[in-house]
Ligand code: SGN
């Protein structure tokens with residue numbers, strides 16, 4: 095094989111003359127819901143993220159990186175298994191990860207690696223295959239967060255992004271002087287809903303007027319039922335209280351409905367975890383915002399505009415801590431000489447809508463949620479400042495790390511190692527990606543769908559309570575406003591995309607029968623929950 099990993103340390107046994115080549119350490123940093131639109135290495139309109147950008151500038155930035163199922167737990171299960179949702183036991187946030195599966199950290203351990211995970215886990219079952227783990231229970235909290243550990247639950251003082259980084263650095267400190275290579279997964283909670291920033295960044299964006307996306311007032315014409323019925327509009331599904339931090343009292347005084355996603359409990363839960371000092375600072379920042387809201391009491395489009403600004407101010411605020419802390423981790427690697435032989439990855443568990451199509455959240459196969467940031471630094475093997483435009487997906491991470499570690503990629507893993515792409519070998523790379531989303535009926539009301547994406551086109555099938563096909567020409571219509579599935583002009587494109595979709599479904603072992611079987615089981619689960 096010409097591939098880097100196998101040349102260097104095939105099957106964990108270094109080739110002759112390569113005995114002193116150390117397998118690389120791996121630091122996999124994944125934030126929760128971090129949209130590529132909010133990383134300046136991709137787009138500097140919204141925020142400046144100099145530290146995250148370092149990974150791109152000193153490594154490779156992927157501009158066509160996607161997930162297989164745009165939602166949290168499924169994405170994490172894909173990273174651990176290298177398998178798609180229909181084969182890895184977690185197709186939605188309700189499923190429990192089957193820990194009898196052999197996962198990435200287990201393969202690495204067998205090859206002599208130490209493995210650790212710190213931060214959001216969201217797979218319910220107890221982490222397996224990690225020598226060290228400290229994970230957030232469920233979604234975790236921003237202030238004074240709890241951590242699940244092998245010794246039980248502990249509560250830490252401080253802000254979650256800082257604490258996760260402290261724990262990561264502590265882990266690296268304890269590894270000093272040990273020979274085994276390591277894989278450390280650092281999973282941030284931020285910038286997940288309810289977008290609560292650290293005290294030092296609480297009002298960082300409050301004086302800014304943030305640029306609105308051109309599709310903020312999308313009316314969903316030109317598309318099918320799924321876009322119209324999704325419940326993730328900033329206008330009427332984003333909560334004034336939990337999301338936009340208007341106290342229940344002010345909300346009631348301004349006569350806004352307490353229903354439809356205006357969860358007071360989520361707001362109260364966050365406030366309850368603050369120290370007295372934090373509560374004071376909070377009041378200092380959000381008190382005037384509440385007062386002003388009561389005074390102007392925006393309605394209609396003005397309310398949507400106001401909510402968009404509030405949403406972005408808080409979302410971007412949480413990212414300042416992510417960026418600071420990545421800087422802190424990268425500096426630590428430099429100071430301790432670890433940078434040279436460590437693969438550093440920065441990614442998110444999916445993309446996120448920052449007002450495009452009037453939305454927040456994710457789930458759809460439409461671009462902003464399907465696509466995700468990805469950048470990889472590995473000084474000896476990746477040219478600094480490289481940009482890759484091939485179609486890559488989160489099923490590829492496990493095969494990549496295994497090959498880099500000199501471990502044979504197991505047959506059952508469905509992704510491809512990215513190592514050839516590190517060397518710009520793109521001739522045999524894939525020409526289409528497969529996607530399948532399942533969590534419906536469920537929160538945010540995004541209908542079940544599967545489909546494929548090529549560099550130019552996207553073909554999507556929404557099913558269960560609808561049976562609708564959509565086709566987008568991303569060259570002509572990058573914002574995906576016009577479904578051209580029934581346009582005669584696209585008849586032959588449509589035919590070849592259908593063929594490709596069938597082929598990929600077969601290749602990835604998905605099928606109508608399996609889809610129907612999973613749907614039936616989900617409906618049964620739902621029925622039991624409702625009982
Ligand atoms: C919570 C959020 C949702 C979000 C899901 C899944 N509501 O339920 O908005 O889609 O998590 O997010 S909240 O009011 O509890 O914040 S995921 O990243 O875990 O998939």
Ligand code: CA
Pocket residue numbers: 126127165166443444
């Ligand atoms: Ca997520």
